[in-house]
Amino acid sequence: MRIEACLNGDRRPGAHPALPVSVDQVVADAHAVVAVGATSIHLHPRDPSGAESLEPQVVAPLMEALRxxxxxxxxxxxxxxxxxxxxxxxxxxxxxxxxxxxPDSVTVNLHEAGSIDLVHLLNDRRVPVEAGVWTVEATRILIATKIEVSAVLVEPTQVAVEDARSNADAILSLLDRARVGAPRLLHGTDATTWPMLEAAIEAGYDIRVGLEDTLRLPDGDEAHDNAALVAHAVSLAGAAHRVG
Structure with missing residues (x-):
């Protein structure tokens, strides 16, 4: 099982005291989450002001520092x-x-304009693509286009847990029927983070957690940092494995 730490996402600087923004903060946080069990990391690069950026002059120093x-x-x-x-x-x-x-891979949200062209570009550059599917419609795009992806990220965005479950189940059912064989990672956001993570563990899918997805532990307390979130996810996965 892959345990991915999503360190910052699109959250604004200051959204959490431990949100990593600068390159040095990201590198330090990457070490911290790997020390407690993360097997990969996912990042939104930031420019010197803390804003998200895909500019080459932002991406290159970040990747070089991590390497x-x-x-x-x-x-x-x-x-x-x-x-x-x-x-x-x-x-x-x-x-x-x-x-x-x-990077070792990139995520591309298939509901976004220009996503398929971007996937083809990344395939040409030999960068593995993880397809983000938020809806059944996005899943149909994945199936119809037959694009090459290294993983499918099932990402229900509904606020209510039951609505997120229903959307995820519909996406997963469609993937099953279409026999999409790429590895799957299931995750939620904020209130649905921990229920979706537990569902992913039960199903044997890859999981992810971090300040991008939630600022809180399952009991509602604010997490100290990304490492605290990852450590709790690792403990849940370990407990499920021991029971299984």
Missing amino acids: ENGPAVPVSLTTSLSAESDPWRRYDLVQRWASSAL
């Missing part, structure tokens, strides 16, 4: 339109990422 000083685990970067709202400019930025500083 030189970070833990030896795979690094995934976002290509969300939250980081660059113009899909054509996003394509251009990713096209200009330095070959020497490419």
Whole structure:
């Protein structure tokens, strides 16, 4: 089971005292989450002001620092339109990422404009793509286009747990019927984070957790940092394995 730590997401600097924004903060946090059991990390690169950015001059120093000083685990970067709202400019930025500083994989949300063109670009650059499917409609895009992906991220965005479960079940059922064989990672956001994580563990899917997804532990207390969230997820996965 892959245990991914999603360190910052699109949260604004200051959303949590331990949210990593600078390159040094990201590198330190990456070591901390790997020390408690994370097997990969997912990041939203930030410019010097703390804003999300896919600019090559932002991505390259981040990846170089992680390669030189970070833990030896795979690094995934976002290509969300939250980081660059113009899909054509996003394509251009990713096209200009330095070959020497490419991430191990990137996430592409299939409901976003320009997503399929971006997937083809990344395939051409030999960067593995993790397809983000938030809805049944996005799942149908994945199936119909037959794009090459290394994983499918099932990401229900509904606020209520039961609504998120229903959406995730519909997505997973469609993936099953279409015999999509790529590994699956299931996760929620905020109030649905821990229920979706537990469902993923039960189903044997990959999991992720971090300040991108939630600021709180299951009991409602604010998590001290990403490592606290990952440590709790690891304990849940370990307990389920022992029971199984």
